[in-house]
Amino acid sequence: MEKIALNFVDWIIIAIYFGFIIGIGFYLRKFTKSESDFFLAGRKNSAWVAGLAFLSANMGALELMGMAGDTFKYGMYVAHFYWIGAVPAMLFLAIYMMPFYYSAKIKSVPGYLKLRFDEKTRVLNAISFAIMTLLVAGINLYAMALIFHTFLAWDWNVSMWVSAITVAIYVTMSGLLSAIFTEIVQFFLIWFGLLLVVVLGLIDVGGFHQVFAHIPQSFQSLWATSGNASQNGMMVTWGGIVLGLGFVLSFGYWTTDFLVVQRAFSAKDLRSARMTPIIASFFKMALPFIVVMAGLIALVLAKESGTGFHLIHDANGAINYDSALPQLLKRYYPNGLLGLGVTALLAGFMAGQAGNISAFNTVWTYDIYQSVIKPDATDAHLLWVGRVATLVGIVISVITAYWAMHMPTIMDYMQAIFSWVNAPLFATMLLGMFITWITPTGAFWGLLIGMVSSFGMYIGVKFEWIAKGSITFSHVASDMAANFWRAWWAWLICFLATIIISLFTQKRPKEELVGLVKGLTKEKTAGEYPFYKEPGFYAIISFIVFLALNIYFW
Amino acid sequence: MENEEKGMRPIWYFVGIILCLMGFVITLSGIYYVIYPNQSHTVLHNIHPDLWWGIIMMISGVIFWWKTKDVTIK
Numbered sequence: 001m002e003k004i005a006l007n008f009v010d011w012i013i014i015a016i017y018f019g020f021i022i023g024i025g026f027y028l029r030k031f032t033k034s035e036s037d038f039f040l041a042g043r044k045n046s047a048w049v050a051g052l053a054f055l056s057a058n059m060g061a062l063e064l065m066g067m068a069g070d071t072f073k074y075g076m077y078v079a080h081f082y083w084i085g086a087v088p089a090m091l092f093l094a095i096y097m098m099p100f101y102y103s104a105k106i107k108s109v110p111g112y113l114k115l116r117f118d119e120k121t122r123v124l125n126a127i128s129f130a131i132m133t134l135l136v137a138g139i140n141l142y143a144m145a146l147i148f149h150t151f152l153a154w155d156w157n158v159s160m161w162v163s164a165i166t167v168a169i170y171v172t173m174s175g176l177l178s179a180i181f182t183e184i185v186q187f188f189l190i191w192f193g194l195l196l197v198v199v200l201g202l203i204d205v206g207g208f209h210q211v212f213a214h215i216p217q218s219f220q221s222l223w224a225t226s227g228n229a230s231q232n233g234m235m236v237t238w239g240g241i242v243l244g245l246g247f248v249l250s251f252g253y254w255t256t257d258f259l260v261v262q263r264a265f266s267a268k269d270l271r272s273a274r275m276t277p278i279i280a281s282f283f284k285m286a287l288p289f290i291v292v293m294a295g296l297i298a299l300v301l302a303k304e305s306g307t308g309f310h311l312i313h314d315a316n317g318a319i320n321y322d323s324a325l326p327q328l329l330k331r332y333y334p335n336g337l338l339g340l341g342v343t344a345l346l347a348g349f350m351a352g353q354a355g356n357i358s359a360f361n362t363v364w365t366y367d368i369y370q371s372v373i374k375p376d377a378t379d380a381h382l383l384w385v386g387r388v389a390t391l392v393g394i395v396i397s398v399i400t401a402y403w404a405m406h407m408p409t410i411m412d413y414m415q416a417i418f419s420w421v422n423a424p425l426f427a428t429m430l431l432g433m434f435i436t437w438i439t440p441t442g443a444f445w446g447l448l449i450g451m452v453s454s455f456g457m458y459i460g461v462k463f464e465w466i467a468k469g470s471i472t473f474s475h476v477a478s479d480m481a482a483n484f485w486r487a488w489w490a491w492l493i494c495f496l497a498t499i500i501i502s503l504f505t506q507k508r509p510k511e512e513l514v515g516l517v518k519g520l521t522k523e524k525t526a527g528e529y530p531f532y533k534e535p536g537f538y539a540i541i542s543f544i545v546f547l548a549l550n551i552y553f554w
Numbered sequence: 555m556e557n558e559e560k561g562m563r564p565i566w567y568f569v570g571i572i573l574c575l576m577g578f579v580i581t582l583s584g585i586y587y588v589i590y591p592n593q594s595h596t597v598l599h600n601i602h603p604d605l606w607w608g609i610i611m612m613i614s615g616v617i618f619w620w621k622t623k624d625v626t627i628k
Binding site (some may be wrong): 333 | 562563564565568569571572573575576579580582583584587594595596597598599601604607608611614627
């Protein structure tokens with residue numbers, strides 16, 4: 001395969017990026033004096049800073065390239081990940097959950113579990129989150145090296161070590177503060193680096209109408225073909241999309257995954273924290289205009305003879321769908337712009353790595369180290385532990401990356417890991433925040449049963465002990481459809497187990513739950529701000545836009 | 555130096571600088587391809603996307619930088 005050739009102008013752009021983010025790390029170090037600065041960015045960010053970081057923590061390059069490739073495979077259905085798979089959950093977090101999270105002054109999501117339930121539930125979630133986060137960080141590192149090796153012929157070891165050491169430098173110096181700064185830089189680089197591909201692609205193929213005129217009917221709609229799994233490319237019914245993706249996976253990720261929620265905790269006040277996911281929701285809804293549109297443009301170009309465009313094939317002959325976006329960059333971007341496009345992808349990988357590591361060091365320090373190992377640790381000691389945890393986390397993620405390099409099948413497991421951890425956790429959080437009689441014992445065992453059952457279903461389907469159709473209600477189902485349905489079942493099992501066990505175990509006194517559970521907490525009085533400054537007002541606008549997009553592309 | 559003692563520069567200031575720097579390099583590269591059009595072999599190179607995109611990045615960067623050059627966060 002012909003590699004993408006960079007020249008010295010592209011390398012200047014890449015060097016500017018590296019120099020800049022390391023420089024930001026050094027600059028911010030002198031403002032990182034306390035553990036609150038390091039782990040929560042001093043809790044002084046505006047809603048816009050926290051909001052863009054909230055979105056960017058999720059906007060990794062692997063996701064952008066993967067989703068463009070999935071659009072090539074599945075069509076418009078991929079937009080579900082950005083719309084129903086994100087927006088309702090973000091708005092729910094802003095309106096209903098953030099008041100409990102923020103007002104409790106917790107430092108992490110497991111910290112809420114400690115206050116609402118007990119120490120063992122907190123530690124169970126903290127350990128599973130820490131393992132998940134480091135595995136994801138390591139796999140992302142491997143994926144980054146794989147992509148740059150495939151498209152740019154970069155050396156594996158150099159790619160992994162240079163990016164890992166760079167992230168280690170700036171996160172160790174100023175923790176979440178530098179992670180958030182670089183995430184926002186990444187946000188702008190991704191928009192400037194990748195939006196132009198779509199603009200040029202649309203000019204090339206003749207506009208939106210030409211794109212939709214040249215793709216199969218089943219690739220054009222969001223819902224019209226969801227009644228029958230065999231009629232859409234993703235082989236999933238609307239039930240799987242709504243229950244699995246739209247409800248469990250989406251709410252599980254956006255409302256409980258500390259990687260993203262941590263950005264909202266860094267906001268300067270409750271209103272800013274509530275505005276954080278709302279601001280992010282508008283940009284999340286806009287992302288398909290880069291990602292999905294790029295995939296559709298690649299599909300049109302690949303189908304038309306004479307364009308010279310094609311996706312690359314791996315060594316085993318299989319189509320590499322992730323090549324859709326890099327192949328478009330190669331087609332349209334001259335040197336200079338090519339450097340910007342590569343830097344956007346690089347920034348996406350590194351900011352994702354920094355996000356995972358900064359979430360890990362917080363959970364390790366507060367929810368495992370301070371909770372189990374040294375409860376009387378001073379602030380200065382915790383700051384030191386956070387810096388050491390950053391370095392150790394980076395080393396573990398590099399080891400994981402090498403492990404993945406020698407055992408690539410681990411990638412298959414990683415795609416499902418969110419449904420093992422986040423799907424049951426969402427049931428625990430939902431019950432904990434909205435029902436007073438849910439007990440600590442019920443929460444702990446419900447969460448554990450939910451996680452084990454999700455993992456068991458995954459293994460069962462993978463090794464064909466369980467028929468895929470028995471969990472997806474359809475004789476045809478993609479792996480993605482199975483993932484959606486497995487998340488739903490894991491959530492339901494955790495939900496029911498928690499309720500049943502709670503009925504027979506000791507409840508906590510209501511006075512201990514004030515501020516943690518709806519109904520026992522004094523609601524914010526209306527009229528604190530004029531209506532146009534209320535988070536609820538912007539949540540309604542966001543929801544209207546969400547509905548309009550779904551109806552337009554129905 | 556006085557500003558650094560007072561407080562931290564906002565992130566938008568740094569966004570402005572990086573957009574300016576990258577936009578400047580891309581614009582120069584675009585000018586090169588206007589002068590030597592045969593050196594570029596990409597599709598749609600005739601509309602010089604690097605030139606106008608580089609200028610857009612620079613203008614955006616200047617706006618961010620200008621609006622925040624006197625701002626510090628305590």
